[in-house]
Amino acid sequence: MRSSLKIIASVAVLAVTAAGCSGKSAADKPAIKIGLAGPMSGAFAVLGISQQNSLQVEIDRINEAGGIDGSQVELVVRDTVLDPAKAVSAANEFAGDEQVKLVVGPSLTSFYEATKGVYEQARKVNCQPGVSTGDFSGLGYGFRSQDPTGLDLQKLMQHYKDAGVRSFGLIYENDDSGKNLDAMLKEAAGQYGIEYLGFQQTRADDQSHKVYVEKLKDADLIFLSSNVGGAKTMAAAAEVGYDGELAGAGSGMQNITFIEAAGDYAQGAIFPAPNYQYPMRDRAAWRPGYRKHIEAVEAAYGKNVGPESGATSPKGTAMAADCVYAWSQAVKAAGGADDTAKVAAAIESLDLSADETPSGNSIAPGSSHEFYSLEDIHLYEWQKDAQGWFVKDVEAGS
Template sequence: MRKSVVTAVAGLAALAVTATGCSGKSAGDKPDIEIGLISPMSGPFAVLGISQQNSLNVEIERINAAGGLNGSKVKLVVRDSALDPGKAVQAANELAGNDAVKLVIGPSLTAFYDAAKGTYEKNKKLNCQPAVSTGSFSGLKYGFRSQDPFDLDGKAVVDWLKKEGVKSLGLVYDADDTGKNTDALLKKLLPEAGIKYLGWETSRADDQSHRAYVEKFKDAGAIMLSSSVGGSKTMAAAAETGFKGKLVGAGSGMQNISFIEASGDAADGAVFPAALYQYPERLDRSQWLPGYRKHIEAVEAKYGKNVGPKTGATSPKGTAIAADCVYVFEQAVKSTKSTDATELAKAIENLNLTAQQTPSGNAIQPGPSHEFYHQVHLYQWKKDGKGWFTKEITAS
């Protein structure tokens, strides 16, 4: 009898160990929901990856402080692409095959994503892209864009140039997929606006200077420049050569203060398109959209802000459009009570989130296009005695 009791107790103990598992979690605990980030965390474009990571951490900490998602804590898993396409694709393959990862953000840059999106689709891996400006997402089932689309960016800039009476434009851009797409878009938009296209000077990652490119467009009414690190070299060359035309961004990269640091006073008057970016405007923070203000101030409190050593220009150490990826994922999980990628993708398609509530301050209505945003803003860098700021010049 005694032996039977001991055996029974031992059996129950074994069952208890099996129930809790080797992780040491108590019975009933749910595994973490992992979110992957693939972005440059080192090298010349590390500011992008670090800013994305900071904003994602702020949103994840907010979710976990409120009890997590469906009883699970959320965890960020980071992979450094180092602007290396091989590393970016390798990381995408790894995270796409990891069942614990329910959402992947990145890899940043259009060419890297183009090489990875097939793997995401094959593995039914939900993914969100806040640094992929060109290409279409409407044919994807699991991919969504959380950035101002390049065709809307291009139209906003060209419409402004037409209004300003600009007669010619040259493009200086990296010889990558984004550059090819931008070149093709300008070939379509500029003739419609009556602006002569002077062509595309293809820059290289190892260029020490972009002076030769800028000098080819010395008489142009405007130069359009890259949103990536190369764009700051174009801005610096414009300052060196005394270029008198207008400088315009092909996308939102010019909001990065490294562009201002590279060119100094030559950036005064430069124009760029972007999703909502109220931080450098001369606005009282009470005028900021509430979701945007909450996110940016949380980033500032935890990580501080970037300050240009030469210009004193500032920016938050975060990027709110990346935070939108987590916010949208959160809403979809809550509505479906699931982390199944197919269910979540359908739920995200049907979201209709107001500009008041999102971290970026942009309304989000993805629909079948899988585009989070359907409006872009135009901003102009300005400098006065108080320093650098932006003025919104979006056409009403």
């Protein structure tokens, strides 16, 4: 009997030891993976890192609550380095990994155009917080968690029509984004009855945008790039004494690197964006879910501070966090993460209030596969006072 007990005890010890070496017990389930493909290095690294931070905050929240389907959730990151080939490579890797149940990215419209077919063929649910143009309504598994340029322009054009603007022009990089925006503005000009004075195409090596502003000096309004090139346009507008309106054509102007480059010239500039309450000082007025997410990001990763401007921003982007939050709610409704067709259908059917989401925007994708609607887009104006930079919601007056 004693020999038998010793054998049983030895087997038990070996089993425990083996389990300890493997890092999991036999009852543990494999991790569910979420893939992120984005620019983690290079000029746009701030975007990729912000996405990673916000995704990790939401994943931590899910894991602390017990995970998904009894599994912990793990974030897997691939750096696209703004290289289309690396974006496609990451998409293929994620598409072929059965443990990856959600993919976020790659950022930028052109990169997504090159990879969305991979996701569709693999029936891989994916969410895009960095793609501003293109149509998601024909996709089975792709969803957008960013403000589409079309909605931004609707909000902007109606605002400026009501303000009595009679003419406008565009100063933007001579790239696909600039050309697409030019085409959209030509169409919008006819719809809103405002004269379009044309597209001034900038170059990366331009030292000044003075020549472009001078060509549009008679315009009531100039749309400018939300990239650093837009700051050059602002500086040139001040130099030539342009007294019309300046507006960002997209939500990129919320990035404080823009304020760093433009300096005081950014005062009064208007940009469209989904809920962006961070530069508003009264946190009690923030949406509850948004405040919870942003403060978790600050606690874990801190905030960005412009060395010249002193302007601040969180080291996260809540629109990326919406991808994980919406997916997790859809998984609950679908009864699990494995049947991706059911999960995609459940995402379509979501109707989440602005108070609960990480971004502070309502989420109701429907057949368009757009997380946000026109009602979620705000117009913000950059202002500066003795306490520093802040934004004012133009329509709300606050």
